[in-house]
Amino acid sequence: MDLAFTPEEQKFRDEIRAWVRANLPPDIAHKVRNALHLSRDDHQRWARTLGQKGWLGYGWPREFGGPGWNAVQKHLFEEECALAGAPRIIPFGPVMVAPVIMAFGSPEQQRRFLPGIASGEVWWSQGYSEPGSGSDLASLKTRAERRGPHYIVNGQKTWTTLGQHGDWIFCLVRTSTEGKPQTGISFLLIDMKSPGVTVRPIIMLDGGHEVNEVFFDNVEVPAENLIGEENKGWTYAKHLLSHERTNIADVNRAKRELERVKAIAKREGVYDDARFRDQIALLEVDVVALEMLVLRVLSAEKSGKNSLDIAGLLKIKGSEIQQRYTELMMLAAGPFSLPFIQEAMEAGWQGDFPGGYPGGDVANAPLAATYLNTRKTTIYGGSNEVQRNIVAQTVLG
Structure with missing residues (x-):
């Protein structure tokens, strides 16, 4: 099992990185890096930018207008977008329903629906x-x-x-x-x-x-x-759910947010606390383990082998990691994570409040809200309790 990227794959990564950095609007990246509210226009601007490049449907085969990338290339694209601070692609169109239309839809349905999904025009x-x-x-x-x-x-x-x-x-x-x-x-x-x-x-x-x-x-x-x-909709739904659960794992966002945990901890003066740093280390070990699991799947696909049906396992670990890094951020900021006035924050008021938020920015303001929001991740896309049953039955036998 070779988990290293080839020179060609590294070159592909560099090309993706350069394009994303040149085309990602800075105001959107700022919002993503600080967990600020993204409007419909923010999502659509980035979706249309990717659509014009032909990359919104980055997982699509060429015959349906996609780039025809292999599994490794798709992974590298997702990683570079996440590390640059790009919003997650809203998955319902390009990642979820589009593969169902491609696999089970009629030619007329494919001609009717796929172009609007690929361009980012239809939500x-x-x-x-x-x-x-x-x-x-x-x-x-x-x-x-x-x-x-x-x-x-x-x-x-x-x-x-x-x-x-x-x-x-x-x-x-x-x-x-x-x-x-x-x-x-x-x-x-x-x-x-x-x-x-x-x-x-x-x-x-x-x-x-x-x-x-x-x-x-x-x-x-x-x-x-x-x-x-x-x-026959249940058959089509199962096809779609495998895409949803793998998407929820989102190891690339976890890598970006891990660095944010460290930055907040250093700014708040708790990074030197050995016990707190231990928790960051444990989180980092699990993020690396999740990434190795993803790379194992990619390696199997590269070699033409059938990888284990581990979409549920990826969902379990990925969602739990999301909850842990949002909790650590909130704990690092302490009481400064609690204030959350959406309108004031969007207007820039909270970041400039005299003597208020350490560092003079809005980085801490939404941490408690983000923590509360991620409590859902172990429930949606099939609760983790149900996913453990599925893993036990399909993987362990």
Whole structure:
């Protein structure tokens, strides 16, 4: 197993690094590095920049307009973007629904939907979880009834991330109640501007509007928006979830945030505390271990071997690491991590408060809010308890 990058791969990394540094807007990078709020425009600006280069769909094959990169090249691209302070690509379009459309959609659906995803012009949302149907997703109740050329959709989705920005939403809907719950689910693409679609915000503990409830009240959806076959949606969903769970691991962001932990600890004067530094060291060991696991998968793919089905394991470790580094940041800053006035911070007031925030910047202001926000990471994308069961069954036997 060779975990070293070849000279060609190192050259590729250098090219990616140079382009990202030349094209990433500094104001967006500043927000990312300090965990400040990113607006829809911030996300779209970076998405369109990548789209113009042909890199928003960086994991796509050439036949669908992507760069056709191999697994190592995709990893290096993700790493250089993260280290430069680029926002995470909103995954619902290019990383999640696009592979499903490529694999199971009709040629007409591919021509219709993929260009808008690749360019960054169309914002997609995910309609999976429902009240009472999260980890047990197969129990979902949102119903789609076929009536002539349309499906009539009624029901509710919840925890819809950034759904307030969505143009389209891909949904799992129930089209049959016969047999096992999984066998009656279909995969439907819905225009969020359709009459009967209502988005209601869920304001989180950190005060942010990141997630939503989405209601469907007799929403007419053209039958040609059905992906693949009716009642085969569970198969397509499993294909998508492997992409989601690997994306949640996000080892490259963890490497960037590890350096931020060290910087905050040094600025706050706690880096010299041996016990606190021990916690940073333990975190760094786990980040390196997660990276080695990712590189092991890449090495297997390079050599043509079948890597273990470890998407769930990557999700478990990656999400736990995210919670740990946000907690260490908050502990390092102490009481200076608590104030969080979104409007004032965006206006620059909190960073300049006389005698307030050490270092004269906004770096500490959102730490408590970020800590609270990351409590969700071990739940979404399939809770870690469920993922451990899956790992035990599929990997350990």
